[in-house]
Amino acid sequence: MARARRLRLHTHDELVAVMRTDSPVCHAEGLAPHTQIFVRNGGRPIVATLFQVDDAFLAEDEIGLSEAAWEALGVDEGTTVDVGHAPPLESIACVRQRIYGHRLNAAALSSIVEDVVAGRYADVHLAAFLTATAALPFDEDETYHLTKAMVDAGDRLSWPGGIIVDKHCVGGLPGNRTTPIIVAIATACGLTMPKTSSRAITSPAGTADTMATLTSIDLDLDAMQRVVTAEGGCLAWGGAVCLSPADDIFIGVERALDIDTEGQLIASVLSKKIAAGATHVVLDIPVGPTAKVRSAEAADRLAATRTSVAGRFGLVTRCIQTDGAQPVGRAIGPALEARDVIAVLKGDPDAPPDLRDRACVLAGVILEIGEAAAAGAGRALAERTLTDGYAWKKFQRICDAQGGMRTPPTARLTHPIVATHSGRVTHIDNRRIARLAKLAGAPDTPAAGMRLHVRLGDDIIAGQPLLTLHAESQGEMAYGLAYAASNPDMLMIAP
Amino acid sequence: MARARRLRLHTHDELVAVMRTDSPVCHAEGLAPHTQIFVRNGGRPIVATLFQVDDAFLAEDEIGLSEAAWEALGVDEGTTVDVGHAPPLESIACVRQRIYGHRLNAAALSSIVEDVVAGRYADVHLAAFLTATAALPFDEDETYHLTKAMVDAGDRLSWPGGIIVDKHCVGGLPGNRTTPIIVAIATACGLTMPKTSSRAITSPAGTADTMATLTSIDLDLDAMQRVVTAEGGCLAWGGAVCLSPADDIFIGVERALDIDTEGQLIASVLSKKIAAGATHVVLDIPVGPTAKVRSAEAADRLAATRTSVAGRFGLVTRCIQTDGAQPVGRAIGPALEARDVIAVLKGDPDAPPDLRDRACVLAGVILEIGEAAAAGAGRALAERTLTDGYAWKKFQRICDAQGGMRTPPTARLTHPIVATHSGRVTHIDNRRIARLAKLAGAPDTPAAGMRLHVRLGDDIIAGQPLLTLHAESQGEMAYGLAYAASNPDMLMIAP
Secondary structure: OEEEEEOOEEOOOOOEEEEEOOOHHHHHHOOOOOOEEEEEOOOOOEEEEEEEEOOOOOOOOEEEEOHHHHHHHOOOOOOEEEEEEOOOOOHHHHHHHHHOOOOOOHHHHHHHHHHHHOOOOOHHHHHHHHHHHHHOOOOHHHHHHHHHHHHHOOOOOOOOOOOOEEEEEOOOOOOOOOHHHHHHHHHHOOOOEEEEEOOOOOOOOOHHHHHOOOOOOOOOHHHHHHHHHHHOEEEEEHHHHOOOHHHHHHHHHHHHHOOOOHHHHHHHHHHHHHHOOOOEEEEEEEEOOOOOEOOHHHHHHHHHHHHHHHHHOOOEEEEEEEEOOOOOOOEEOHHHHHHHHHHHHHOOOOOOHHHHHHHHHHHHHHHHHOOOOOOOOHHHHHHHHHHOOHHHHHHHHHHHHOOOOOOOOOOOEEEEEEOOOOEEEEEEOHHHHHHHHHHOOOOOOOOOEEEEOOOOOOEEOOOOEEEEEEEOOHHHHHHHHHHHHHOHHHEEEEO | OEEEEEOOEEOOOOOEEEEEOOOHHHHHHOOOOOOEEEEEOOOOOEEEEEEEEOOOOOOOOEEEEOHHHHHHHOOOOOOEEEEEEOOOOOOHHHHHHHHOOOOOOHHHHHHHHHHHHOOOOOHHHHHHHHHHHHHOOOOHHHHHHHHHHHHHOOOOOOOOOOOOEEEEEOOOOOOOOOHHHHHHHHHHOOOOEEEEEOOOOOOOOOHHHHHOOOOOOOOOHHHHHHHHHHHOEEEEEHHHHOOOHHHHHHHHHHHHHOOOOHHHHHHHHHHHHHHOOOOEEEEEEEEOOOOOEOOHHHHHHHHHHHHHHHHHOOOEEEEEEEEOOOOOOOEEOHHHHHHHHHHHHHOOOOOOHHHHHHHHHHHHHHHHHOOOOOOOOHHHHHHHHHHOOHHHHHHHHHHHHOOOOOOOOOOOEEEEEEOOOOEEEEEEOHHHHHHHHHHOOOOOOOOOEEEEOOOOOOEEOOOOEEEEEEEOOHHHHHHHHHHHHHOHHHEEEEO
């Protein structure tokens, strides 16, 4: 037993508890630093990493909690809580088996996901599970069972009416921010599209990161229901509604390791879509030499597995291969991409045409599978909806319903990177461009990233700016510039 | 820039730094919670996990450091230090390649080990590396290059004279505490055996854990040189002398994940032996259905790889397969095993004969390869050295030289587990016996573990105590008893 004390200690998502080295409970229970302990206030216990202090800033009978632990436990200052050794984690044995190449069944995957969602996995356990499933990719059965376990571990939305549309992009293409535009078009045409998005995993911006610079995206279940009932759609962050909460935990570690794997990717996306109540989904698969998917064959394979697993849940899927040879639009980074999105929606004459075209192609397919347009007529309807201003009006109404529209922030520091010689742009490395934007601070710093001034095939003269780096701190700008200097062929210019 | 403050925060080996959320340096550098930062005091920077506080217990210009970070940085209270984003870790790209099945070369393994030793790897990165190398085991070249990188990353001892003997056990057999006895015999016979041992990885006790209950094992290089010069040998903890420091970091994570892999095992052992200056090594490979090595063929394979990699470093290796069907001696856990060791050395009439026999067999081989006994005469010399009391005298002298001999602690709580029916003991599960001892608190609680009262083939009557569990806390005793109750066949008694 110990009295809970809020430390106002920010640890991102790690649950941390601090107790005195000489506290009676540490002594009685044999608790050592850096072990996992449970902390319980009547109901479900949380599992936290224990640190210990010799110092008197905590009383002997107090347990200090990080913000993440404080929220997870949900207590008031001074509440008496139970403390003890975290029980041994039986599901870790399944992770170990998986490391050594044994496939996991439904029960094993359920027990892992349950423990992950309950916060019982330390970083090392999460990393081991994700690494094992990257080294030996999930087969289709495992992917199905993981998806199901992830859906079952969270909330599940249901909507009146038959067809609920959704879309997803497998990613790997910087600046490919079509989702806000597609939601605006689809809902303006009367479809129901309750969109939840993730934050970036390994990229410099996810749709949730971009939308967070334009409006409030932390909608709870009630708020989401209200917005969708009023407007037919929303652009919310998936993590706030507890749809597939395991996914958000996995994503945090995948991001730290900079890995994402096909089975995990499918489970991640499908579990979110199923939990969100979708019935018809369009999947954007950019294909290019430095995109996530590098060949038409790989895209076909992904589409086949994805469609097949989705089918086992009764979900209709349409996969569209798109050009993944270079970044989309002119901006990379949450706030910068938000400006591109607004330009397309408003019909600004200088809006990036490639972003507009991609959004219309994908929205067209959604309008067709959602039965708002006849086969073959979807794209034209999507373009008309943009041109006539209906999509922009709808987007503003959705943002208003979510709590009001905001102006995206602007970075304090900008720095151009210029061409060292003249010639034609023959290759743009998506991965290194993304890496550069991340070094500049994206997505954690929303205003950070870059404006890209050139596209494949452009003729360039020496000294012309190729891109402008945006950063909020000198340190991040310095990392970005150093990386750009040592990777001049990230934008290849053939003389 | 920030002023260093010692928080007296115990985090085991994690380097943690705490700063105010509103500190100027966090703002200027764009530092977010749970990111990796560097902290530098002139020389080599440390990399620490940053947490942030809103609270005023730190000043705006202070950086609070955990004990591990404080020691690694080596500063005084109030010293001004540089703080910034940890530089991007290029060697993580090698870990990612390894996850996806690419073999690593010498340069890649060097860069990984270098970053690990510098503290630049977070738990997730360490877990990913170790998991990847468990999923796809190291080949012989990788094992060699990893071993070399691990040797190069630490100190290296050298000793006068030609032959330096050493021994190692691959483990998996609870209670197999022959090392202290062997060192006493070998040095009593005039050989040089500067023994460094690890703490337990996945077992309830390592030799270092057991020796720590008998004497001081934290010898630095000078102390070790002094003890070995005086007595011909020592029984020190490897971690204190910075021999293969990467190994100690890997072992911490392997322990949390409860995995150890063959290549990592070989690199771990060899790097320690080579760095300790050994020239001739005996390897004990217990073989049994629930030991780490389960068949004579697997033992042969391990012996072949191990001997071959060792040969590339000029190290002579002799591998001995021993019986791994059941625990050795009568005790499991650091302090309890120490009492068994003392009983054998003293020649107590009730000393466990199997522990004595195994120690004499292995010591005999060491005496032979160390040229202190003719071929075939080693075992007899080892037994005579024990019987005549020379080994016990030598052991006491070594402990005295290391700082004096101590009496191992006794657990506060003991609880017998009795046979539910009569019959003969037909199977003892080493793994579950080890697990039980660990749940009771071993090795972190030195007095915890068990006394085993029966051996294979013993006839038992219902109600007879099979083992006695030792624990320091009620919580740990309760976990142990619950596990024993739900695993009655851990000791199988056939009616």
